[in-house]
Each structure stands twice: as structure tokens, then as C-alpha cells.
Amino acid sequence: MQDRFGPAIAANRFGLGARPGELTSIGADPRGWLAAQLKGGAPQIDAAGLRSSSDIISETLELRREQREMRRDAKGANDADKDAAAKALLKLPKIYRPIYISEVNARLSHAVASDRPFVERLTQFWTNHFAVSIDKVAVLGVAGALEREAIRPHVLGNFTDLLLAVEQHPAMLLYLDNHLSVGPSSRAAKILSRRRTDRQVGINENLAREILELHTLGVNGGYTQKDVTTFAEVITGWSIGGEGRMKKGEPGKFVFRPEVHEPGAKTVLGRTYRQDDVSQGEAVLRDVAAKPATAKFIATKLARHFIADDPPPEAVARIEKAFVKSRGDLPTVYRALIDAPESWQEPLAKYKTPSDYIVSTFRGLSLPVQGRQSGINAFELLGQRTYSPGSPAGWPDRSADWDGASALMKRIEWADAVGQRVGAKSNAGALAPNLLGETLSADTRTAIARAASGAQAVTLLLTAPEFLRR
Amino acid sequence: MSNIDRRKFLTTSALAAGGLLMSSRLTFAAAANTSSRFVFIILRGALDGLTAVPPYGDPDYARLRDELALGVPGSANGVLKLDNTFGLHPSLAFLGDSYKAGELTVFHAVASPYRERSHFDGQDVLENGYARAHAVQTGWLNRALAAVPVEGAVSRKELGVALGQNVPLVMRGAAPVASWSPSKLAALDDDTLARITDLYAKDPLLSKRLADALAADAIASESQKSAMDESSDTESPDMLAKRDKATQRGGARYVEVIRAAAGFLRRDDGPQIAVFDATGWDTHANEGAAQGQLSYRLGALDSGLRTLKDQLGPVWKDTAVLIATEFGRTAATNGTRGTDHGTGAAAFLLGGAVHGGRVIADWPGLSARALYQGRDLNPTLDLRSVIKGLLADHLQVPTAALESSVFPDSASARPLPGLFS
Numbered sequence: 107m108q109d110r111f112g113p114a115i116a117a118n119r120f121g122l123g124a125r126p127g128e129l130t131s132i133g134a135d136p137r138g139w140l141a142a143q144l145k146g147g148a149p150q151i152d153a154a155g156l157r158s159s160s161d162i163i164s165e166t167l168e169l170r171r172e173q174r175e176m177r178r179d180a181k182g183a184n185d186a187d188k189d190a191a192a193k194a195l196l197k198l199p200k201i202y203r204p205i206y207i208s209e210v211n212a213r214l215s216h217a218v219a220s221d222r223p224f225v226e227r228l229t230q231f232w233t234n235h236f237a238v239s240i241d242k243v244a245v246l247g248v249a250g251a252l253e254r255e256a257i258r259p260h261v262l263g264n265f266t267d268l269l270l271a272v273e274q275h276p277a278m279l280l281y282l283d284n285h286l287s288v289g290p291s292s293r294a295a296k297i298l299s300r301r302r303t304d305r306q307v308g309i310n311e312n313l314a315r316e317i318l319e320l321h322t323l324g325v326n327g328g329y330t331q332k333d334v335t336t337f338a339e340v341i342t343g344w345s346i347g348g349e350g351r352m353k354k355g356e357p358g359k360f361v362f363r364p365e366v367h368e369p370g371a372k373t374v375l376g377r378t379y380r381q382d383d384v385s386q387g388e389a390v391l392r393d394v395a396a397k398p399a400t401a402k403f404i405a406t407k408l409a410r411h412f413i414a415d416d417p418p419p420e421a422v423a424r425i426e427k428a429f430v431k432s433r434g435d436l437p438t439v440y441r442a443l444i445d446a447p448e449s450w451q452e453p454l455a456k457y458k459t460p461s462d463y464i465v466s467t468f469r470g471l472s473l474p475v476q477g478r479q480s481g482i483n484a485f486e487l488l489g490q491r492t493y494s495p496g497s498p499a500g501w502p503d504r505s506a507d508w509d510g511a512s513a514l515m516k517r518i519e520w521a522d523a524v525g526q527r528v529g530a531k532s533n534a535g536a537l538a539p540n541l542l543g544e545t546l547s548a549d550t551r552t553a554i555a556r557a558a559s560g561a562q563a564v565t566l567l568l569t570a571p572e573f574l575r576r
Numbered sequence: 577m578s579n580i581d582r583r584k585f586l587t588t589s590a591l592a593a594g595g596l597l598m599s600s601r602l603t604f605a606a607a608a609n610t611s612s613r614f615v616f617i618i619l620r621g622a623l624d625g626l627t628a629v630p631p632y633g634d635p636d637y638a639r640l641r642d643e644l645a646l647g648v649p650g651s652a653n654g655v656l657k658l659d660n661t662f663g664l665h666p667s668l669a670f671l672g673d674s675y676k677a678g679e680l681t682v683f684h685a686v687a688s689p690y691r692e693r694s695h696f697d698g699q700d701v702l703e704n705g706y707a708r709a710h711a712v713q714t715g716w717l718n719r720a721l722a723a724v725p726v727e728g729a730v731s732r733k734e735l736g737v738a739l740g741q742n743v744p745l746v747m748r749g750a751a752p753v754a755s756w757s758p759s760k761l762a763a764l765d766d767d768t769l770a771r772i773t774d775l776y777a778k779d780p781l782l783s784k785r786l787a788d789a790l791a792a793d794a795i796a797s798e799s800q801k802s803a804m805d806e807s808s809d810t811e812s813p814d815m816l817a818k819r820d821k822a823t824q825r826g827g828a829r830y831v832e833v834i835r836a837a838a839g840f841l842r843r844d845d846g847p848q849i850a851v852f853d854a855t856g857w858d859t860h861a862n863e864g865a866a867q868g869q870l871s872y873r874l875g876a877l878d879s880g881l882r883t884l885k886d887q888l889g890p891v892w893k894d895t896a897v898l899i900a901t902e903f904g905r906t907a908a909t910n911g912t913r914g915t916d917h918g919t920g921a922a923a924f925l926l927g928g929a930v931h932g933g934r935v936i937a938d939w940p941g942l943s944a945r946a947l948y949q950g951r952d953l954n955p956t957l958d959l960r961s962v963i964k965g966l967l968a969d970h971l972q973v974p975t976a977a978l979e980s981s982v983f984p985d986s987a988s989a990r991p992l993p994g995l996f997s
Contacts, residue, residue, distance in 0.1 A: 241856065283861040286912035308911025312860040315693070315917065325694045325709075331949065334693075487760060489741040496855050497621070499696045506713065509781060510742030510755035511788035518772060518786075519761035553775050562768050569772050571779045 111453040112136035114543035119456060119576040120412060120444070121223035123466020124541045140444050143222040144437040148229075148262040151216045151254055155208055159251035159276050160347075160358030162205060166247070167348045167357055169197055202247035206240065207478050209250025210492045214481040218468040225261060228440065230461070231411055232257045233493075235404075236272045236321060237500035238281040240493045245281045249493035252277035265404070265434030266395040270388060273317060274360040276346045282313035282498065285349055289342040289368025309368070314338035316498045322394045324403035329375060337374050341387040343367030401429035407503070408439070413448050414455045415504040421446040453545050454575040457505040460488035462576060463517060467568055470541045471528055488516050514574075521568035522561075529561025538567050545572045611894045612929065612970050613841045615884070616717060616746065616851045619877075619901040620699060621858035624915050625922030626907065626953065627870055628668070629684055629935075633661035636942035640908045644865050644915070653866035658682065662935050666866055667875035670882040671924065679930055681995065683962055684937035685920040687903060687955030689989075693917035695858070698902030703746035705960070705983045716982050717851065718749030720967050723977030747851050756792035757836075763793075795846060796839070834880045838887030841895070849971075854880075857901060861912040881926060893928035896970050896996070900924075900959060906951050907942050920953030923962065929970060931997045958989035965992035 116136035117124035132139045220226045233253045240246040256275040260268035272278055279285045287310040288295050295307045314337040318329045343363045347355025355361025362384035371380040377393060379386045394400060405426035409417030421443075428442035443449060458466065464484045468475065475481055485492050495501045502508075534554050538546050550570040557563035567573060630646045631637050632655050638645040646665065647654035655663025656672040662684065664672050674680035690701035690709065697709035705716025747753050764772075769790075776783040837850045856873055863870050877899075885892050904921035920940075925932070938956040940946045948954040960983050967973040968991050973982065978991065 283912055283914070286861050288911050290911065310860050310910050310912040310914065311916045319694050325692070325697050331693065331951075497695060497858075506745075506748060507742060509785060511785040511792060512755040512757045513741040514782065514785045515789040515793070516741060516757075516759060516761070518769075519759055519764065522764050522768060523761055549775060549778065553771060557771070558767065562771070565764075565768055566771060566775060570775060571782055574782070 109450075110544040112450060114545045115450055115453055116140055117223075118466065118542075118545075119453075120227065120449075122217055122220065122227055122462070123223075123469045123576075124543075125469045126472065126537065126540050129540065129543045136450075137444050140224050141441060143224045144262060144440055146262075148225060148258055148260075149216075149220065149222055150258055151212055153212070153254065156212055156250070156254070157205065158358075159248045159255060160356065162202075162247045162251065163276055163346060163358030164348060165201065166198065169201070199243055199246065202243065205247045206250065206493075207482060210482050210485070211475060211478060213250065213253070213492065214465070214468070215475045217465050218473070218475055223469075224440075228436075229253065229258055229261045231408070232261060232268065234495065234500040234503075235407065236278065237495045237498055238277050238493065239495050239497060240491075241496060242281055245277050245493075248277040248280070260436075262437055265400075265429070265436055265439075266392055268436070269321065269391055269395050272321070273313070273341075273387075273391060274344065276358060276360060279313070279344060279346055279360070282316055283310045284313040284341060285345040286310055287313075287338060287342050288366050289339055291370075292342065292368055293365040294363075295366075309335070309338045309342060311335055311338040313344075314341060317391070318394065320498055320500075322391075322403070323397060323399040324406075327397070327399035327403060333374050336372050337390060339368040340372050340374060340379065340390055343384070344387060395434060398426075398430065401426045401434075404439075405429055408443055409446075409448075410503050412443055412456075413446070414452065415506075418448040421448040454572055456576050457509050458574055458576050459501065459503075459508055460490035460513070460517075461485060461492070463574070464488060466573070466576075467521070467524060470537065470573075471524070471532060471564070473524070473528065484520060488520060489513055517574065518565075518569050522565045524568060525561040525563075525565035529559060529564045532560055532564050534560070534563035534567040538570075541567075542570075542572050546570075547572060611891075612848060612972075613888070613891055613895040613927075614849045614966075614971060615837065615841070615895065615897040615927075616849075617877075617897065617899045618699070618702065618744065618746070618851070618853040619857050619899060620695070620853050620855045621901075622695060622698070622903050622905055622917060623857045623901040623921065624859055624863065624870060624905040625684060625901075625920065626905070626915075627863065627865070628665050628874060629658075629682055629922040630655050630663050630665065631661055631684070631939065631942065632663050634939070634942050640942055642909050643913060644863055644909050646865055658935050661939060662937070665871065665874050667871045668878045670878045670885075671926065674881075674885075674926055675933055678933040679926060679928060680932040681925040681930055682935045682937075683923040683925070683957060683959075684935060685940055685953055685955055686900075686923050686937075686957040686959050686962065687920050688959045689986075690903065691919065693903065693919075695902060695917070700745065702900065702902045702959070703744065705746075705986075707985050713745075714749030715744070715746035716963065717746045717849065718751045718753060719982045720971065720973045720977070721753070721849070722749065722751040723973050723981060724971060744851060744853060752788070756789070756796055795843070796836070831880050831883045834884045835887055838884055842888050842891040859905070859914045860910065860916060861914040863909075863914040895927040896929050896966060897926040898923070898963070898966060899926065904953050904955075907947050907953055908951070918952035919948045920955040923959060925962065925966065925995060929996050931995060936992070958986075960986045960989040961992045962995070964989065965995045967991075969993070969996045 113129040113132040113136050116132050116139055117128050120140050217226050236257065238245045238249050238252060240249050252275050256271040257268065260271055288307040290308045298307050311334050315334045318327065318334060318337065319325050323329055343366045345361055345363050345366065347359045347361040348357030354363060364383060369382055371378055374390050379389050381389060405422045406417060408425055409422045413421055424446050425439060425442045429439050432438035467473065490501065538551060538554055550572060553566050554563045557566055626641065627644060632646065632648050649655055649657035649663055653666055656666060656668065657663050658675060662682065671680055688701050689707040690698050700709040703715045704712050705719065706712060741755060741757050743753060743755050773786060776786055833852050837852065840846045841848065841850055854877060859870050862868065881897065884897065888895055900923040901921050903917065903919055905915035905918040907918065910916050936957070940954040940956050944950065946954055964978050964983060964986070967978060967982065968975060979987065
């Protein structure tokens with residue numbers, strides 16, 4: 107009944123904002139346009155100039171070694187040497203910052219140019235679901251690599267594979283400290299306690315808790331503190347090659363360290379796991395991924411992201427069912443989302459996040475991603491610095507989290523700056539129906555037509571209520 | 577300035593963008609017809625209360641904390657003594673001075689009603705004022721504002737003004753509040769702005785947000801102008817240099833937020849309530865003791881609070897600052913020289929209006945039997961008691977509202993009396 111909104115909903119809500127001509131190519135079959143994007147391998151980012159996480163972390167490990175040596179040499183040495191050691195410590199952000207900038211620019215370029223924007227939005231959804239945050243310096247250089255290496259390859263695959271890839275990625279292990287976690291009865295713990303009595307070693311439950319709370323079951327998903335603690339023991343030894351005393355494994359890549367692993371059978375969520383190596387944790391992850399609570403949690407988040415802040419239960423149930431029935435086959439899950447009638451009933455139900463807003467502006471106006479800082483500055487100014495949600499919960503996904511008065515004023519000011527820059531050569535009047543389709547209101551159309559300048563017309567298009575939402 | 581004047585000021589002031597840079601979120605609102613000021617600082621990520629306020633006199637403290645344990649008062653890098661049981665982390669020098677000056681009350685073994693260990697649900701309960709997470713989409717501070725009696729004919733609708741890009745949950749709700757944060761971008765010309773205002777005429781959310789933003793910008797530009805006019809040079813160059821060093825230690829981001837906050841709060845006609853949050857307290861690994869990660873953040877917070885006092889000037893005597901976190905951390909260190917999510921926490925009430933120089937704690941002890949679920953500091957004080965006492969005595973929120981709309985189902989958490997002088 108609301109079919110006339112179909113193309114705009116497909117391009118703006120499910121995609122990343124229409125590019126000129128996109129609504130026409132969607133035509134009469136918006137569902138088909140989205141479904142077609144799910145076929146074939148997931149699009150990979152043009153990685154020219156980007157480095158692998160193992161490469162980046164190897165360099166870090168090398169730097170750490172240098173630092174350790176310098177500190178050793180500086181013990182009891184003069185102040186100049188101490189200064190040099192301190193300076194070496196500051197190198198990490200210096201190495202990571204340019205990597206981060208390249209990653210963000212590559213990601214923005216990819217999103218702006220994508221002709222499978224639904225898949226790109228899904229990629230960003232999962233990156234936010236499995237969030238790391240660059241305010242922890244250790245992940246500043248590898249947050250982009252996590253998305254490229256663990257998320258993109260599996261975004262059209264199975265949830266379990268996606269989950270395993272993420273939880274074994276060095277960026278996640280670093281972010282949630284698992285590489286430091288040591289089984290209290292492990293060989294390493296015994297050796298250490300013999301050597302030094304003043305230092306405890308043991309588990310760190312950070313990753314285990316967030317896997318259950320944020321990545322799979324959800325906070326009310328039926329696990330206990332005991333499950334968290336035991337699961338943390340299960341994944342002791344999940345670490346990064348080349349780290350620490352043993353220097354085992356390929357530098358910068360996931361490695362299982364048996365000497366750090368807490369030995370023995372363990373019971374998590376009522377099931378006992380007798381494996382005594384890396385497969386113990388993998389088995390728990392597989393089982394957790396298949397729990398009904400996980401299906402419900404993921405379905406709810408998807409529906410909230412794509413349909414409404416308070417997602418309609420019918421749509422959640424449909425997606426959840428697809429997840430359970432297909433055992434986490436993600437394209438099947440996405441198709442259930444597209445097929446839900448609720449997805450198409452209420453146009454403009456979602457308020458764009460700053461990232462959505464910026465990307466859709468770049469796409470709509472065909473803005474070039476040029477200059478190393480242009481995109482980065484926009485994300486920062488509008489309050490959503492890429493890969494910096496500040497916590498493992500990721501960015502929030504409700505209007506109230508983004509629609510603040512000051513946040514709106516920032517968008518208006520930024521839109522004005524964009525208008526000043528490109529207004530002279532843009533035709534906002536022609537562009538508006540091309541980007542907004544049937545969601546374009548008569549008031550906005552009139553306001554743009556009556557604008558005093560090309561620049562002002564662009565500003566009005568970008569600040570229109572229907573462009574602020576999706 | 578009367579309320580009528582204030583409205584006039586808001587609607588007639590010129591629009592101008594602020595010049596400050598701010599990374600944190602900051603939210604303001606106007607409260608009752610009183611001179612009281614209130615700042616709520618949310619420490620997101622679960623502050624380790626046993627490091628911020630170490631119970632050095634507890635017989636189990638040093639054992640449990642192992643290499644995270646801080647030394648006794650008077651020892652090298654030892655705690656700042658509060659009493660025979662508790663001290664402050666050595667980085668909290670300003671809070672230590674405030675305690676001595678009777679302007680700081682410390683609460684320990686305190687917790688919201690939340691008893692699980694999720695940051696995000698914990699913060700939700702801390703802010704929503706209900707006993708469970710996601711019970712409502714409004715916050716206790718907003719509901720308290722709605723309940724504050726206002727004299728005169730002008731409703732707070734015209735007075736609501738806010739800072740920070742978005743409004744945190746604790747400030748969301750029916751009472752009008754907005755958000756403000758300084759901008760690096762150029763202000764729009766009046767014509768474009770007028771056209772956008774027209775464009776939002778049929779959109780209740782956007783037209784409200786835009787009006788709020790314009791009002792806040794107006795106040796901000798006025799505040800900054802007056803701050804520049806008054807920029808005092810009462811501090812010696814030595815003191816300033818010292819202060820700069822503290823800022824460099826990482827306090828800069830708080831200092832900027834806090835300067836902006838103070839600019840609003842010290843106006844006679846400005847908002848009386850500010851909220852902002854500080855992040856980075858989730859110390860699972862390499863937390864550090866007298867030095868290190870947490871010490872650095874505490875030092876930044878401490879220097880930020882000192883700046884707040886400096887900047888508030890004469891208004892400090894009417895000010896209360898509540899600093900709280902979603903929950904505490906494990907009593908024992910974990911295997912990675914940090915601490916995991918726990919329960920009982922520490923909180924601080926600071927300001928010229930505070931009857932301070934006290935530690936309020938029904939200390940449960942840290943023995944194995946005393947710990948909550950065998951691992952956490954057992955909470956013996958409900959944070960809602962502290963907040964209810966504060967709202968009643970400092971902001972004159974009526975008791976009936978406290979019990980019904982502000983903190984429903986909180987009868988067991990009696991308002992703590994006598995928090996203010």
C-alpha cells in the first residue's frame with residue numbers, strides 16, 4: 107500500500123543513501139534490488155595501500171622490544187636515556203594514526219562508490235555489533251583491519267563463521283585483553299608463581315563477558331557470572347603470535363598458547379566441554395551462536411537498525427525464525443528482513459546517524475573523497491569518529507541518541523559548508539526527487555526552488571527533514 | 577534577572593557559534609527558582625572505588641589488591657588520609673584539599689539497585705532511576721526538573737538549554753532540556769537559518785531541537801563574552817604553569833568541557849544544572865596503582881574539578897557536584913593486573929554547598945565472607961538515597977515527587993539527610 111515509497115526506502119534506509127540515478131535503476135522492484143545484492147561473494151575493499159593486522163602488529167611488537175631494551179639500558183642511567191625511552195613509548199600513536207586515516211578514507215570511498223550499498227550497510231552493522239574502539243590506542247591501527255579481515259569476508263556467510271573470525275582476530279583480543287588472560291592452573295601460571303611470588307596471574311573475563319552479553323546471547327540471554335568466569339577460562343590461551351616471553355606463533359596472527367590455557371573439562375551454560383585446546387572455545391562459540399537467545403538478540407538488533415527504534419515484534423519474530431531455521435545463514439536472515447512487510451510501511455522511521463548522514467551526502471552530491479582529512483573531519487565534527495564508539499557495545503541505534511539540539515546544529519552548519527563548496531555547480535532542485543523519491547515533501551521542494559542561491563538550495567536539501575532521516 | 581528577563585534574553589540574543597572545543601558531552605537545564613547549582617558527572621566504564629578511595633585500614637585490602645594496593649598515608653606514594661580506614665588516591669590532590677576544607681563527602685560501598693555486571697544496563701539503571709534496566713526512556717534528573725516548583729508566569733519551556741551534542745538518558749524526558757556544544761564551523765547567515773526554521777515548521781522534533789540549539793548558542797556566546805571580559809589574572813605565573821602541567825597530563829579534555837559548563841552555570845540567568853560524562857574507567861588490565869593508567873585519569877578528573885571550582889568563582893558556594901559510576905570492580909585484582917566488573921562502588925559529593933569532610937560508609941569489610949557473591953565489595957548504601965537527599969535539600973524537589981515520579985519503587989532507599997550545610 108505504501109509501494110510508492112519503495113525505491114526511496116530501499117536506497118536510503120537499506121542502502122547508504124541514493125546516488126543520482128539509483129532510484130530509477132531500483133524501479134518497480136525494490137525488494138529484488140536488495141536481494142540481488144546478496145548474491146555472489148561479499149565485495150571486498152580496495153586494499154591498495156592498506157596493511158594487514160599481522161603486519162601492523164609485528165611492527166608494534168618490534169617497537170615494544172626496542173622499548174624494553176631501552177628501558178633496561180636506561181635503568182639507573184642518566185635522564186637523557188630515560189627521555190629517549192619515554193619518547194619511544196609515544197611512537198605507537200604516531201605509527202597508528204596514518205594507518206587509521208588510510209583505513210577510514212578507504213572505507214568512506216568504498217561506501218560512497220558502492221553499487222551494493224545494502225551489503226555495505228550490513229558490513230557496518232556488524233562492525234558496530236562487534237565493536238572495538240580506537241580510544242584504546244592498541245586498536246587504533248587495527249580497527250580497520252578487523253573489519254576488512256574478519257567481517258567483510260563473512261558478511262554474506264554464516265553467523266558462526268563471522269563470530270569465530272571476529273573473536274580470534276588480534277584486534278578483538280587486544281581490545282578486550284584476552285591475550286593477557288592466563289589460566290590459574292596453567293603451566294605458565296605455575297612457572298611464573300615459582301619464579302616470582304609477588305605477582306598473581308590469572309584470568310581476565312572481559313572478552314568472555316562481552317561475547318555473551320554483546321556478541322551473542324544478549325544481556326538477558328540466560329548466562330550467569332559462573333558461565334562468564336568459566337568461559338573466560340575456556341578461552342585462555344587465545345592470543346597473538348609473537349607476543350610475550352614465548353614469542354610463539356606467527357607474529358601478529360591469532361595463536362593458541364597451550365601453556366597459558368586453563369587445563370581440564372569445563373561446563374558452560376550447562377554443557378561440559380572436554381576438549382583441552384583451542385577447539386574447546388570454538389565449540390562453546392558454536393553452541394552459543396546456535397542458542398535461541400542469540401537468534402532473538404541479533405534479530406532484534408537488525409530490526410531496530412533497519413525498521414524502527416522500537417522494532418515491531420512480528421518483524422523480529424520473522425527474522426529470528428529465519429536465523430534459527432537456516433542455522434545462522436546470513437543472506438537468509440537478510441531476506442527475511444527485506445520480506446517483512448513492516449520494513450516498507452513507515453518511510454523515514456529512522457533518524458540518520460552522523461555517519462549515515464555524511465555518507466549519504468557524499469553519495470547524493472557525488473562528492474569526491476579527496477584530501478586525507480576531509481572525511482575524517484566531518485565524522486569528528488558531527489560526533490561519530492569512525493571506529494570510536496567508546497565502548498564494546500558500539501554506537502547506540504535510537505533516534506534519541508543522535509537527535510540532540512547541538513547535534514542538529516552541527517549538521518546544519520556542515521550542510522551549509524558543503525553548500526558553499528559545491529552549490530554553484532549543483533542543481534539541488536533536480537537532485538532532490540532523484541535522491542528522495544516519493545519521500546520528498548512539497549514544502550522541501552518549494553523551499554529548494556525558492557532558494558536565494560545554488561549554495562542555499564544545497565543546504566536546504568541536506569537539512570530537509572526527509573534527508574535527515576532514512 | 578527575573579524569569580521574564582531570561583526569556584527575553586533567550587529570544588532576542590544574537591546567534592553566534594562558540595569558540596571552545598569540547599570532546600565530552602555536556603547537558604544543561606534550568607531548574608527551580610533558586611540559586612543552587614548542580615553538576616552531575618557520570619564516570620562511564622565502572623570506576624574502581626577501591627583504588628580511588630582505598631580502604632587502607634581494612635585488614636584484607638593489601639592482600640586482595642596485591643600489586644594494585646596503595647601505601648598507607650605518609651608512605652611514598654601513599655594514600656591521602658581521610659580517616660583511619662579510608663584514603664584518597666594520591667592523584668586526587670584537589671579532592672583531598674576539598675575534604676579538608678569541608679567541601680567533599682565521600683560515599684563508599686554504594687550502588688544503584690542494579691546487581692548484574694553489564695556496563696550498559698548498569699548505566700541505564702544509574703540514569704533511568706528505576707530498579708531495572710530499560711524500564712523507561714527518561715532519566716531521574718529530567719523527572720526531578722519536571723517536579724521542581726517554578727515561581728512566576730513563565731514555564732521552563734522557554735528556559736531549557738543544554739550543552740553536548742546529544743542529551744544523555746539521565747536528562748531525557750518531558751522537562752525541556754537541550755544540548756549545546758561549541759562548533760568549529762562557521763555560523764549560518766540569518767536568511768538560510770530562517771528558511772530552515774520554516775522548513776521544520778511541520779516537524780515537531782526538528783523545530784524544537786532547532787529552537788533549543790539557537791537558544792543555547794545565544795547563552796553560550798554571551799557566557800563566553802563575559803568570561804573573556806572577566807578573565808582574571810589573580811593567579812601567579814607559577815600557579816598557572818603548574819595548572820598547565822596538570823592540564824597536559826590529560827586533563828585538557830575535561831578542562832575544556834568544564835570551562836564551558838562553568839560559563840553557563842555562573843550566570844545569574846543561566847541554567848542551574850549540568851551533566852557531562854567522562855569515559856575510560858574500564859580497567860581490566862594494567863590498571864596501575866599510584867602511577868599508571870587509572871592514576872592518570874583520576875589526575876585528569878581532579879584537575880578538571882579544580883578548574884570547575886576556579887571558574888565558578890562566587891557561585892561555587894551554591895554548587896553541588898555529584899560524581900558517580902555504574903558499579904564498582906572486583907575486590908581482588910584479576911590475572912592481568914586489573915579488575916573485572918563488580919558491585920559496590922565509591923561516589924563523591926563536592927562543592928561549596930556541601931556539608932563535607934566526611935566519609936559516609938557502612939563499611940562491610942573485604943573479608944571473604946563479607947564480599948558480595950564472594951568477589952565484589954558488598955553494597956551497603958543505595959545511591960538513590962544520596963541522590964534523593966541531594967534533590968530534596970539542594971534543589972528542593974518535593975518529597976512526594978521523589979518517591980513517585982523521580983525514583984519509583986525506592987521506598988527502601990530513604991533520602992540521606994544532612995548532606996548540605
